[in-house]
Amino acid sequence: MSSFVVDKDGIKRYAVTVNVNGSDYTKVIKANTLLVNLLRDDLDLTGTKRGCELGDCGCCTVMLDGNPVNACLVLAIDCDGREITTIEGIQDGEDLDIVQEKFIEHAGFQCGFCTPGMIVSSRALLNENPSPTEYEVREAIAGNLCRCTGYVNIVAAVLDAAENL
Amino acid sequence: MYLPDFEYYAPDSIAEACQLLSQFGAKAKVLAGGTDMVVKMKNELLAPEVVVSVKNLEQLKKIEYVAGKGVCVGALCTHNDLVKSDVLKERYPSVANAARQMANNQVRNRGTVGGNISNAVPSADLPPIFIALNATAKLVGTKGERTVAMEDLFTGPGKTVMAQDELIAEVFIPDQKMTGSNYIKFGLRKSGALAVVGVAVAVQVENGVIKDARVALGAVAxxxxxxxxxxxxxxxxxxxxxxxxxxxxxxxxxxxPISDIRASAEYRTDLVRIFTKRALRKAVDEGHV
Structure with missing residues (x-):
């Protein structure tokens, strides 16, 4: 169980350590803090977007121990000791990841709001399955809604990235 | 969107979890994957004063074959744990495929078997295939453990025979004579849609003759x-x-079935006719797919 202190209002605040994009961060948070809020409000990692906040749209997708999850539905305290990769951690140093490059090349975004989640889901797929079929790509990003409906270019970008891994 | 305050516990043992549930009674809720519960809390349909996170109960995260007995699926396995399980791929791909049809990838990475069952949503995807395979659920509470047939677990929408202090520990699929099984679902989209109708079947076929059959229907009662x-x-x-x-x-x-926003009762009834036929054909021809 994470250690906690009781604040002046009688609310418990827990020391939680998460590894985000390769660095450990320890934050003192309330138990009801959601992962998406820890990332955006406490760690200033605002690449992860808040969309529907109900697990439907996938804008807040991050990898939790390598698996894509909706950060809006996960308690930050339940991530204590675990590894998180956000869109900010996808690129390799100064260089964009191949998935990011291919999204640009294929114009795999229009307004761009779904893009961080799309790229995280796509990268997680390619980590597990480096040569997916179109069906597998569509299945992997089915939890990421693009309201500009630019799916054709997104799928093309992911398939092209797979060929150039 | 922020959640209301609650007391948080993350017990290290099942016994401790049950003790907390017993101590706090109706004020407490179990949190596993959160894909349903956190949404309900955000929508103000649930406001537990105490949240018991079961994240530390590692022993409930395994899928194992017990020789000569059957497959044991820990209640904290996620849907994607089922999809990726070698044990299920070998013995009951039908269960892995049912899990694969649930929601979307992000939700399958968090939503658990125990949650899918204990929420008792009539359209849930796992109960029909478990019922067709004659599976049982092991429930653990402060007074001990008991085994309940999956088909006897549900008493109504959102209601089960589980007591306040009980957790689902595992689902057990016994070795069986059934030669094929299958779950097919009709949703309004290919992904991220609740079942309008879900049909699971298991059949024992010998020389073209059906010796035994089990048929379980989801989302139509x-x-x-x-x-x-x-x-x-x-x-x-x-x-x-x-x-x-x-x-x-x-x-x-x-x-x-009822009529609701997704389909009329008449449509659902006709879908049951078609999907039962198709699921049986697949199970007869292709085995446990």
Whole structure:
């Protein structure tokens, strides 16, 4: 169980350590803090977007121990000791990841709001399955809604990235 | 969107978890994957004063074959744990495929078997295939453990026989004589859609004759239900297209669907007819797919 202190209002605040994009961060948070809020409000990692906040749209997708999850539905305290990769951690140093490059090349975004989640889901797929079929790509990003409906270019970008891994 | 305050516990043992549930009674809720519960909390449908996170109960995250007995699926396995399980791929791909049809990838990475069952949503995807395979659930509470047949677990929408202090520890799929099983679902989209109708079947076929059959229907009654008249009809019959089509007609007479935003009762009834026929054909021809 994470250690906690009781604040002046009688609310418990827990020391939680998460590894985000390769660095450990320890934050003192309330138990009801959601992962998406820890990332955006406490760690200033605002690449992860808040969309529907109900697990439907996938804008807040991050990898939790390598698996894509909706950060809006996960308690930050339940991530204590675990590894998180956000869109900010996808690129390799100064260089964009191949998935990011291919999204640009294929114009795999229009307004761009779904893009961080799309790229995280796509990268997680390619980590597990480096040569997916179109069906597998569509299945992997089915939890990421693009309201500009630019799916054709997104799928093309992911398939092209797979060929150039 | 922020959640209301609650007391948080993350017990290290099942016994401790049950003790907390017993101590706090109706004020407490179990949190596993959160894909349903956190949404309900955000929508103000649930406001537990105490949240018991079961994240540390590692022993409930395994899928194992117990030689000569059956497959044991820990309640904290996620849907994607089922999809990726070598044990299930080898023995019951039908269960892995049912899990794969649930929601979307992000939700499958968090949503658990125990959550899918204990929420008792009539359209849940896992209960029908578990019922068709004659699976049982092991419930653990402060007074000990008990085993309940999956088909007897549900009492109504959102309601089960589970006591306040009980957790689902595992689902057990016994070794069986069934030669094939299958779950097919109709949703309004290919992904991220609740089942409008879900049909799971298991059949034992020898030399083209159906020796035994189990048919379970989801989303067409207050709970997942067995179509027992359909099962009786199938026993001893040749697995011809005509027989399977007739079984579909009988099954459509055994469901009691409601009309809602997703489909009318009449449409659901007709879908049961078609999907029962198709699921039986697949199970007869292709085994446990």
């Amino acid at each position: 207050a709970t997942p239900v067995r179509a027992k008249k359909t099962e009786e009809f199938l026993k001893g019959k040749n697995a011809t297209d005509d027989v399977l089509a007739e079984a579909g007609v009988i099954a459509s007479g055994e469901c009691k």
